Amino acid sequence: MTATTIKTQVSPQEWQQRINLAACYRLVALYGWDDLIFTHISARVPGPEHHFLINPYGMMFDEITASSLVKVDLQGNKVMDSEYDINPAGFTIHSAIHGARENAQCVLHVHSINGVAVSAQKQGVLPLSQQSIFVLSSLAYHDYEGVALRDDEKPRLVRDLGDKNFLMLRNHGLLTVADTIQDAFLYMYLFEASCMIQVRAQSGGGDLISIHPKIIETAMAQAAQVTRQAGGGLAWPGLLRKLDRVNPGYAS
Secondary structure: HHHHHHHHHOOOHHHHHHHHHHHHHHHHHHHHOEOOOOOOOEEEEEOOOOOEEEOOOOOOOOOOOOOOOOEEEHHHHHOOOOOOOOOHHHHHHHHHHHHHOOOOEEEEEEEOOHHHHHHOOOOOOOOOOHHHHHHHHHHEEOOOOOOOOOOOOOHHHHHHHHOEEEEEOOEEEEEHHHHHHHHHHHHHHHHHHHHHHHHHHOOOOOOOOOOOOHHHHOHHHHHHHOOOOOHHHHHHHHHHHHHHHHHHOOOO
């Protein structure tokens, strides 16, 4: 189906969600967090049904458009015709979180190089940077159980995440959860930046200075004061302008 055809079949709210999600995929590629066609970002479709949008399996992240996104139910079944399938491993993780948390409107998962490197470190994220304090104030960990294909992993994933916004999947990658696509992206920006800074600081070989735990305890309140909630909505218009300059076409 063409973009025009799909746009006429969905609500204006869903179409806007599709545009933002397609933009998010392209921004993940632009910032170098993608892993070929693997990993996923899912977003709930506005409305009473428990329907979700996810990437068409086989498309590169910098190719994804609003009309190419696949709409599925909580079991991963397509609820709108699409020539593409979805990655079953990806939706195992995403469906578990969407099903357990009403505020999980967007779930963003990446295999970024720095993120995977830190996920393999026993201590995980260290309090070394201003970026890290926001991550550490809402961070959980989930042990690696192999490629996420089994439904019996879902309860453990949900238990480990709890009410946090950041989840480090040990030996695997990074995941963020938010009530908007914009905030999920902003969280991932902070998560990946924290990991990149940590890896570089460790490679310097010198003694590292840790941030005091009391500062971390107030991090989210500080962020809300400076950036209006999580900050994704504030940064998003500028990110879209950047994307329009370097990789337009996501809204088709």
